[in-house]
Amino acid sequence: MCQDPTRRALILTALATGACLASSSPSIAEEDLPGSNERPQKGDVLVFAEGDRAGEVIKPQDLQAGGPPVRAWPKDPKTSVVRKGSRLNEVLVVKLEPTELDEETRSRAAGGVVAYSAICVHTGCPITAWVKAAGGDKDVFKCVCHNSEYDPRQSAQVIFGPAPRRLPALPLAPDDGPLTVAATFIGKVGAQQAR
């Protein structure tokens, strides 16, 4: 069935497959590791979720300025547990020009690097595309399931589509070293049911 036809082609990411990426399905063993299901904690580092360097710690200089975003998992540096027991822990990391970020976004960034939940808050698809916004020139996150777009420069606020709210931000420590989580997600991760 169907998918959305969109205008631009620029793909995002590092999905080695080149297709529509999604979060990894954890194996039983991964799920069983203590802490692997817990949301990212202060002090966690971020590691590549896929590709040749999967599992390696991400540093700002590993990222290409202006995107595309990289998919990442949080990792507890003390126990070395990668928190990939839940797809809700997957994170999108993108390096942008710091001057492009609004104040709130900059306050959570490591230099120009910002991190957000990779799970679309509409109905929970993984966000997979990095394309020109429907109403502008800038590349933005796009969820191809139902076309929601989020601007990572403005706290990932919704700029197109049915998503009801912005993506939860994951504040990063403002250093040059490995990307380190400074606080837990701001906002609820994943879709929210009607009440």
Next chain:
Amino acid sequence: MALKQWILSGLLASTCLVSIAAAGPIENYSPVTTERLKNPEPGNWMHYRRTYDGQGYSPLDQINTSNVKNLTPAWTFSTGVVEGHQAPPIINNGVMFVSTPEGQVIALNAKTGDEYWRYKRQLPEDLFQLHPTNRGVGLWEDKLYLATTDDHLVALDAKTGKVVWDTKVQDYKKGQYLTLMPLVVDGKVIVGGSGGEFGIRGYIVAYDANTGKELWRTFTIPGPGEPGHDTWSGDDWKTGGAPAWMTGTYDVDTRTVYWGTGNAAPWPGETHPGDNLYSTSVLALDPDSGKMKSYFQYHQNDSWDWDEVDAPMLIDLQRDGRTIKSLVHPGRNAIFWVLERKPEGIKYVAGWPFVYTNVWKSIDPNGKPIADPAHKPGIGKRVEFCPSLWGGKDWPSAAYSQKTGLVYVPANENFCGGFTGEKVPLVAGKLWLGTKPEDIGLTPRPGATHFGELQAWDPATGKKAWSHNFPKSQLFGSVTATAGDLVFVGGTNDRMFRAFHAKTGELLWEQKTNSGIVGMPIAYEVDGTQYIAVQSGWGVDAQRIQDALVGKVPGLENNVPQGGVVWVFAVKK
């Protein structure tokens, strides 16, 4: 309590919420028997298309061509949910059951709109819903059945909304999900799975209506040693798609269930060489055993994402001087199919394009369409084809009027599309299309004067009786016909709900609603008054089509608000 039972009750407690409103619980509920399902009273709507034959026709005629202009809202009810509300309201002697996205069922007084109870499924936090919708609830005795996007089949007490049983069908984490209205046949609840975009192996499965016990499961892709297996290469059969995500129809006389199947996966045919039985087919099944009696494949080696899941209508046609027990299916592949239910199996009778297509060069005498390779997507090359991947008619259902003898088709004309195929490894639970979603195009044909088209066809002759064109919108909503010589349909991006003259196509009435209508209209009667009901709530593919057309169609509206409302209309006296 045994451990297993304890776990089950704990699970139920944590996965649903039932609220009882002031009007409930329901008293004097009419149990739904086999006899009632075979011959539903004219004022009721207890099947997906009202009757087992799938015609989408109501014999009610109190609302008709002379008074439809006086149709006004009788009551409305906000569901509190956004996204595509695709289900028909289900009516059983004055009680209405409405299902919505997110696995919610609301029981309402069909005369007043007062709520009896509401069931809210608590979906898993990590679920992702590609098609966040639901297409209705099935009825049996004093229970109703809901298929959920987290891949469970749930039986509810129709009087209270309480869970009677809850059966896991398959694993949502592997891309398995359910959106269809269950088909109930003789105490068996039959459903089929969605998930063709995730590399699943399609299936149709039956459960005991009283206990939730699985009775049989028929895979739509034959395994090793089964007839048709040799139409697949290597291990492709394990992941080849052929989902079955729409409700089947049922021939009561021959006790045969007819079910449509979806496209093969991933999309480019080169990635799964062979005819790929039983994808893009209609299957004839024995409801007692699930055994396949017969099949007809609408097209082979699908490469266009053309699901043919909308089950064919069962219609007795006068053709060539005899009565043909037909199967009629306006296909997503742009061909209007007339097949015959013969004792020896399904046979091709006729087929013709009902919208523009550049894919089919001809149809052979056995009903096999011959594709033009220039318009068949392949690996590493961008191929354009018409109609688009949403087809000439997608899942929204056509209707047949027993009075006019016409089939009313919610068609889309002048849309083409294309994509570049690529080989992609399958990862369980991930989308697996065989192309980049960003690469998929939807292109209006040059010079197109309109897109959505409500068509009326005579299936006996293949002649088009009339059509009504929509210059600025797709038509993405199911059609319902009534004995009042009316045809009801929403489906356009101007939020309108419309009634047409069934014989002439004249637009007789329209009403703007809160959102856009992708839901199925129904007709029912309570205490001698006829009502027309439909859910307005835009989303899913209707929205996707519209997003795809932004900037391509001047003047196209792309600001349809979301949010579901049940609309019920009656003629003002």
